[in-house]
Structures are given as C-alpha cells and as structure tokens.
Amino acid sequence: MDKIIVFDFGSQYSNLICRRVREANVYCELLPFDTSAEEIGKMRPSGIIFSGGPSSVYFKNSPRPDKKIFEMGIPILGICYGHQLIVDRFGGVVRKSDGREYGHADLIVDNKTDLFNGLADRIKCWMSHGDAAEMLPPGFEILGHTENSFSAAIANRQRKVYGIQFHPEVVHTEHGIEILKNFVRTISKAKPSWNMKSFTEAAIDEIKQKVGEEKVLCALSGGIDSATVAMLLDKAIGENLKCVFVDHGLLRENESALVSKLFKQHLQSEVIYVNAEKQFLEKLKGISDPEMKRRIIGEEFARVFMDVVKENGPFQWLAQGTLYPDVIESGVSKGPASAIKSHHNVAGLPEWLSLKTIEPLRTLYKDEVRRVARLLGMPNEFIQRHPFPGPGLAVRIIGEVTSEKIRIAKSASKIIEEELVASGLYHNVWQAFASVGDDRAVGVVGDQRLYGHIVIIRIVESIDAMTADWCRLPYDLLRRLSDRITNEVEDVSWVTYAVSSKPPSTIEPQ
Structure with a gap:
C-alpha cells in the first residue's frame, strides 16, 4: 500500500495534514522530524511532507531532518x-x-503545471509565519506569491521538491485538499488505496497471524473504540476471545445497564462484568492532580485485568481500543510537540502488566473507526453515541473526585444529552457533557440562600478530537439547560457555558 510520511516539526496542524492526506484515500503517518533516512528507506513512502513549526531555521538548535x-x-x-x-x-x-x-x-498562482493544477489563479490561503525566503536556492522557481511573500510557493521539479509558505491542511485555505491531492497523487504518484474496507480485511488477517491460537482478553469501556476492537477480534479468533467490562463508578447515568444490553445482543464472545467502583474511588481519594488521576485509573484497570486473568485465564493478550490521537496526545510518538495528557490505555498501564498488548485501531482516527464499525454491522445507536473517556467522570471532575461531584456530573450530563436529543442537535455535535469542580457560588433556591456548585456545560464540534470548536447553541436551549440543571440537580446554584476551542484548551477539563 502506498503511503505518505509527515515529518512533525511541532506544528499544531501536523496531525491535520495526516487527516487531509487520508481523505484523499492515501495512507499517511506522522513521524518525528529526526527519523533517520535508513528508517524512511525501509518504509518506502511515495512522498514526504514537512510540517510547519514554531522554530526558525536560522536558530542554532532548530529541528532539522536527516540530510x-x-x-x-x-x-x-x-x-x-x-x-x-x-x-x-x-x-x-x-x-x-x-x-x-x-x-x-491572497495567493496569486504563477504556475499551474502540477501543484496547482486545475485550481484558480487566485486562492485565499491561511498564513502563520514571521520568517520568509529572502533569496531562493539555485534551481528553484516561483509557483505563487502573496503581497508580502514573493515566493509563497516554490518548486525544483528536477529534485521533486516543493515548498509552500501557507497551510493547505486548514479549512481556511481554499482548495487546500486539492493542493495536497496534487502533491500526493500527481507528484508522488501514490495510489488511492486507503479505505476502511481494505483496512478491516487486513486487520482481521493481521490479528489471526499475530495471535494464532493464543487467548485474548478485550477490555470494553462501553464506547465505540473498544466495541469495534471486540468485533474485529470476534471475527478473527472467535472462541479464543473473552471480553471484560469494568464498572469503575465513573460511568454515565445508566451506562452499565445499557452497555450490558448492547454487548449481549451484538457480541458472540463471553463478556465478564466486574463491579470495581469501591476499589477505584478509594484509590482516587484526596487526589486532585489530573495526570495523577489518569495514572491511578490506568493502574487500577491493570489490577482488575490481572484478577480477571487469574480467575478466567490463562490469557496471553490484552486488546484495547487505542486510537491514533491517543498515541499522539500522550507524547508516545516522540515528536517535538510536548505531551498534552496521558491516556490510560497508552501511557497509564504499568510495566508489571505481563500481558502482550494488541491495538488494532492504533493507526485510526475516530471517524475512520465509525466507518469500520458500520462495515462490521454495529448498530447505529452504538456508532452514533458521543465519545466517553476511559477514565470516565474523573476527567470531567475538577479537583478531587467525590461522590457528590460524581452525582452532579452524571445528572447534569444526562440533562444535556436529553435536551440535545429533543432539539435534534445530538448527532450534530461531537461531545456534550457537564463538568464540576470545587468552585461554588451563591444562589437563591426557594427564597433561601444556596452556596452551591458551579456546573460547566461543555459542547463541542469536531471530526477527530485533535481540534475542536465550541458549539454556538440557540439561547433558548442554553436557557432550558440552565433551568433544568439548577432545578433538578441538587446543590447546584450556577451554570456556565465553556467557549474555549481546542487548541488552546482541551475537550475534557482534566
């Protein structure tokens, strides 16, 4: 399969370049900028893309690729x-x-031979730079310019090297996907063979080869990622698979009952249910640091899995629904960008977990997983559910996790989902939930003063959770949300709405 490699020089858009290339049906992978030429040679990519980044090439220690x-x-x-x-x-x-x-x-296109083939003479593009070329190298020609950049697009066709000063991967650039397609398909000659049908077939074959006759324990969270992994494994290894669903006391309202029903109806493999609420909440007592909470939850999941192995094993493998954004945000890719947060299924599992790990979806984005799920016959009610974090409400509770905060987050989140469904907006947003922390505010309930909790409503639009924007909800809907939460959820006096996008914020507050 043909592939394109993106070298990550620290741009907030590096991952978005990968997504855009995949939208052109060509497989694309993000690698650290210092990946060796020898390693690249083994991968045999059709083309390479250098991302943007915050550095300047004239700095002494600026990141540079292998010459x-x-x-x-x-x-x-x-x-x-x-x-x-x-x-x-x-x-x-x-x-x-x-x-x-x-x-x-405004980019004025001076040459439409290849990179800008089929495009207009003038393109609105998105710039983000404080440096510019003062003199071009020998052998390079100008393909396009802007008012402030005489060489906003350049090429040395003999060497097959192209450079553009703007960002084609962002939606603000007109015809950005067409520019990338021209590079990927026309210049790099990569065949558009990346699709979820071929991925699904290859994943099932790979699982068979990797696992053989060994036994696999699949960790189910109730979300689409782990459920899709379970269905892939079910088709690949059948009776050699068992699934485990752990209720850590940090699930959505009525989550356990709903998940139990769905798994029984749509999974052939045995599902082991473990109620570990007391165990998890006891470990989280007194812990306020977000990263510490994530790591504690990861460790406790591992302990539960080990108990399940002892009682129901032996197992040689643990299967997880790790996605590509999980890997990148956890800093496991070793690029110049810093880790944003650990994911319990990536960076949170302890070294003493003796099972081998299998992660069939590790190279996929969320929308790609949904397409795989449809191919596997997963019901729409499962596919269309909003994503829910593995650590659960612990990452939606700011500060220490307490039973009172869990109750408030559960109840308020349920109200938010109900109102979005009633208004017909539930499937138009990526995620919608309530957060609660230690801050309190004075309110008046039944003519009495209430020094109650502040609930933060968070509703975002996204494609893959790598970037997100807050939803511009109708005022009437915001009013209904506020009225219901303050009236129906005990000990809540104020309701606020989060209007921060990602970046600079993250989707989950913790």
Missing part, C-alpha cells in the same frame, strides 16, 4: 517551516520578515 532524506529522490513538500527548511537546505536565505503574515492572504 540524506533530500538525496533519496522521494518527492518532498515543505509547509511553512518546512518550506523554509527547503530554502535553507539548498542554499537560499531565510530572514525574519518585515511583513509578517498571520491569517488570510
């Missing part, structure tokens, strides 16, 4: 910082720009 990569004959596209790397590498000059460009700019 040998430029001599491999693989087509290269540099974006923003990647564009400047190319200029610098081949003998051009990059300087701090007097006319910095941030936001929209």
Whole structure:
C-alpha cells in the first residue's frame, strides 16, 4: 500500500495534514522530524511532507531532518517551516520578515503545471509565519506569491521538491485538499488505496497471524473504540476471545445497564462484568492532580485485568481500543510537540502488566473507526453515541473526585444529552457533557440562600478530537439547560457555558 510520511516539526496542524492526506484515500503517518533516512528507506513512502513549526531555521538548535532524506529522490513538500527548511537546505536565505503574515492572504498562482493544477489563479490561503525566503536556492522557481511573500510557493521539479509558505491542511485555505491531492497523487504518484474496507480485511488477517491460537482478553469501556476492537477480534479468533467490562463508578447515568444490553445482543464472545467502583474511588481519594488521576485509573484497570486473568485465564493478550490521537496526545510518538495528557490505555498501564498488548485501531482516527464499525454491522445507536473517556467522570471532575461531584456530573450530563436529543442537535455535535469542580457560588433556591456548585456545560464540534470548536447553541436551549440543571440537580446554584476551542484548551477539563 502506498503511503505518505509527515515529518512533525511541532506544528499544531501536523496531525491535520495526516487527516487531509487520508481523505484523499492515501495512507499517511506522522513521524518525528529526526527519523533517520535508513528508517524512511525501509518504509518506502511515495512522498514526504514537512510540517510547519514554531522554530526558525536560522536558530542554532532548530529541528532539522536527516540530510540524506533530500538525496533519496522521494518527492518532498515543505509547509511553512518546512518550506523554509527547503530554502535553507539548498542554499537560499531565510530572514525574519518585515511583513509578517498571520491569517488570510491572497495567493496569486504563477504556475499551474502540477501543484496547482486545475485550481484558480487566485486562492485565499491561511498564513502563520514571521520568517520568509529572502533569496531562493539555485534551481528553484516561483509557483505563487502573496503581497508580502514573493515566493509563497516554490518548486525544483528536477529534485521533486516543493515548498509552500501557507497551510493547505486548514479549512481556511481554499482548495487546500486539492493542493495536497496534487502533491500526493500527481507528484508522488501514490495510489488511492486507503479505505476502511481494505483496512478491516487486513486487520482481521493481521490479528489471526499475530495471535494464532493464543487467548485474548478485550477490555470494553462501553464506547465505540473498544466495541469495534471486540468485533474485529470476534471475527478473527472467535472462541479464543473473552471480553471484560469494568464498572469503575465513573460511568454515565445508566451506562452499565445499557452497555450490558448492547454487548449481549451484538457480541458472540463471553463478556465478564466486574463491579470495581469501591476499589477505584478509594484509590482516587484526596487526589486532585489530573495526570495523577489518569495514572491511578490506568493502574487500577491493570489490577482488575490481572484478577480477571487469574480467575478466567490463562490469557496471553490484552486488546484495547487505542486510537491514533491517543498515541499522539500522550507524547508516545516522540515528536517535538510536548505531551498534552496521558491516556490510560497508552501511557497509564504499568510495566508489571505481563500481558502482550494488541491495538488494532492504533493507526485510526475516530471517524475512520465509525466507518469500520458500520462495515462490521454495529448498530447505529452504538456508532452514533458521543465519545466517553476511559477514565470516565474523573476527567470531567475538577479537583478531587467525590461522590457528590460524581452525582452532579452524571445528572447534569444526562440533562444535556436529553435536551440535545429533543432539539435534534445530538448527532450534530461531537461531545456534550457537564463538568464540576470545587468552585461554588451563591444562589437563591426557594427564597433561601444556596452556596452551591458551579456546573460547566461543555459542547463541542469536531471530526477527530485533535481540534475542536465550541458549539454556538440557540439561547433558548442554553436557557432550558440552565433551568433544568439548577432545578433538578441538587446543590447546584450556577451554570456556565465553556467557549474555549481546542487548541488552546482541551475537550475534557482534566
């Protein structure tokens, strides 16, 4: 299968480049910028994309790729910082720009031979740079310019090296996906063979080869990721699979009953149910630090799994619904971007967990998982449910996890979901829930003063959870949410609405 490699130089959009390439039906993978030419050679990519980044090429310790990569004959596209790397590498000059460009700019296309083939003469593009090429390297020609950048798009066709100063991967750039398609399919000649049908078939075959006749324990969370993994395993290894669903006391309202019903109806394999609420909540007592909470939950999951292995085993494998964004946000990819947060199924599992790990969805984004789930025959009620974090309400409770906060988060979140369903908006948003912390505010309930909790409503739109924007809800809906939560959830005096996008915020508060 043909593939494109994206080198991560620390841009907040690096992962988005991968998504856009996959939308062109070509497999794409994000790698650290210092991945060796030898390793790249083994992967045999059709093309390489250098992401943007916060550094400047004239800084002494600026991140740079292996020099040998430029001599491999693989087509290269540099974006923003990647564009400047190319200029610098081949003998051009990059300087701090007097006319910095941030936001929209008009790109005038001077040459439509390949990268801009089939596009308009003028394109609105998204700029985010303070540096620019002052002098181009020998052998490079200008493909496009803006008011402040005489070389906003360049190429050395003999070397198959291209550079663009703007970001084609963001929605603010017109025809950005077409520009990337031109590089991926026309210049790199990558065949559009990446689709979820071929992935599903390959995943089942790979599971068979990897597991053989050994036994697998699949950790079910109630979400679509782990359920899809279970269905893949069910088809691949049948009776050699058992599933375990752990109720850690941090689930949504009535979650355990709903999940139990769905699993019994749609999974052939045995499902082991474990009520570990007391065990988890006892370990979380007095813990306020978000990362500590995540790690404690990961460790307790591992302890529960080990008990299940002893009682129902032997098992050689533990299967998990880890996704590509989980891996990236946990900092496991070793790129220049810092870890945002640990995920209990990536960075939270302790070393003493003796089971081998199998993660069939580790290279997928959430929307890709949903397509796999449909191919496997999963019911829509399962597929269309909002994502729910593995650590559960612990990451929606700010500060220490207490029974009172759990009650408030559960009840308020249920109200939010009910009102979104009633208004026909539930399936138009990515995630909707309530958070609660230690802050309190004075209210008046039944003519009496109440020093109650503040509930934060969080509703976002997204495609893959790597980026997200807050939803602009109708005022009447916000009023109903506030009225119901303050009236129906005991000890709540105020309701607020979170209007921070990701970035700079994260979706979950903890």
